[in-house]
Amino acid sequence: MNIKFTVNNKNYDLEVSPMKRLLDVLREDVGLTGTKEGCGEGECGACSVFIDGTVVNSCLVPVCQTNACQITTVEGLSNGELSKLQQAFIDYNAAQCGICIPGMLVAAQALLDKTTCPSRAEIRTAIAGNLCRCTGYMKIVDAIEAAALAKE
Ligand code: FES
Numbered sequence: 080m081n082i083k084f085t086v087n088n089k090n091y092d093l094e095v096s097p098m099k100r101l102l103d104v105l106r107e108d109v110g111l112t113g114t115k116e117g118c119g120e121g122e123c124g125a126c127s128v129f130i131d132g133t134v135v136n137s138c139l140v141p142v143c144q145t146n147a148c149q150i151t152t153v154e155g156l157s158n159g160e161l162s163k164l165q166q167a168f169i170d171y172n173a174a175q176c177g178i179c180i181p182g183m184l185v186a187a188q189a190l191l192d193k194t195t196c197p198s199r200a201e202i203r204t205a206i207a208g209n210l211c212r213c214t215g216y217m218k219i220v221d222a223i224e225a226a227a228l229a230k231e
């Protein structure tokens with residue numbers, strides 16, 4: 080089927096199988112490999128993207144549901160240079176293997192979009208659906224907190 084949508088503010092017009100997962104369309108047809116697959120079952124949050132401003136697990140979304148939608152991936156969080164949030168993850172050594180990090184960044188961005196100064200508890204709640212097998216969550220929470228303070 081034909082799908083028209085925008086990804087990171089760029090228009091796409093694709094011929095794809097309607098039940099192909101949005102995750103795979105983004106990686107294989109759009110060419111944006113920042114979005115990662117962890118579990119493939121909606122449990123880990125590694126594949127999180129924004130669809131029309133809402134965070135979703137792209138491994139659970141058939142692309143046929145995204146016609147005319149606006150999608151933002153982890154690549155879209157930067158604007159030519161890394162965002163404060165992305166830079167904070169580097170500065171705080173918040174990643175090891177990095178598989179979970181794109182989803183963490185998307186979840187954290189969703190929080191920072193609606194809360195200027197989140198508490199650590201709010202940060203932990205915001206990333207509760209995002210599982211990290213390597214780093215533990217302390218440095219990730221530190222990075223998000225630092226990015227929030229840097230925004231002020
Ligand atoms: S890969 Fe989508 S939630 Fe784990």
Ligand code: FES
Pocket residue numbers: 173174175176177178179180210211212213214
């Ligand atoms: S850094 Fe490896 S899963 Fe989080």
